Amino acid sequence: QQQVKQSPQSLIVQKGGISIINCAYENTAFDYFPWYQQFPGKGPALLIAIRPDVSEKKEGRFTISFNKSAKQFSLHIMDSQPGDSATYFCAARDSGSARQLTFGSGTQLTVLP
């Protein structure tokens, strides 16, 4: 059972545009929601993360919006750059004993120059 649903699967944005990636979850036990960025041939790297007690977190050009009642969260990349072209994964951490991250299926972002 997929616990974190991510969309779109792929996204093409012009340089300077806004990239928006959405995720939805079902498990109310999730207590931490990170986004990871992965370049080809590399492992995922933490980009930005949010806890459910806040509705928005901004770090530079990256913003997470979190809607606890709807069980949805999204990543916004402002002023998208070609260097942002990568695969983005949303994730959620279980508050239970294992604390492993459950990942979405990923979004391949291409920012055109």
Place this chain on the structure above:
Amino acid sequence: GAGVSQSPSNKVTEKGKDVELRCDPISGHTALYWYRQSLGQGLEFLIYFQGNSAPDKSGLPSDRFSAERTGGSVSTLTIQRTQQEDSAVYLCASSLVQGGTEAFFGQGTRLTVV
């Protein structure tokens, strides 16, 4: 090294052979995770180690998969009698403590079963 190190970076094996994948976590990190990333898919949790506690094996897809962590540091993921559907990138991650807010990933081992 400063990061999570995985070896080999690439492995091609024949169907039915056993393979071992290695992960060296960041020094001092007590939590270690293995994930599998199939082409175009997200990351599938396999197994988790925390200190000297019994590992959480709930994500292992079959009894052909096993993992150990020696001395609370290096971990080895073993796949016996490999099948073509085992082809994927196997990622290891470590964090400072159980459920630590940042999990650091290695760059993975790309396994191809032919």
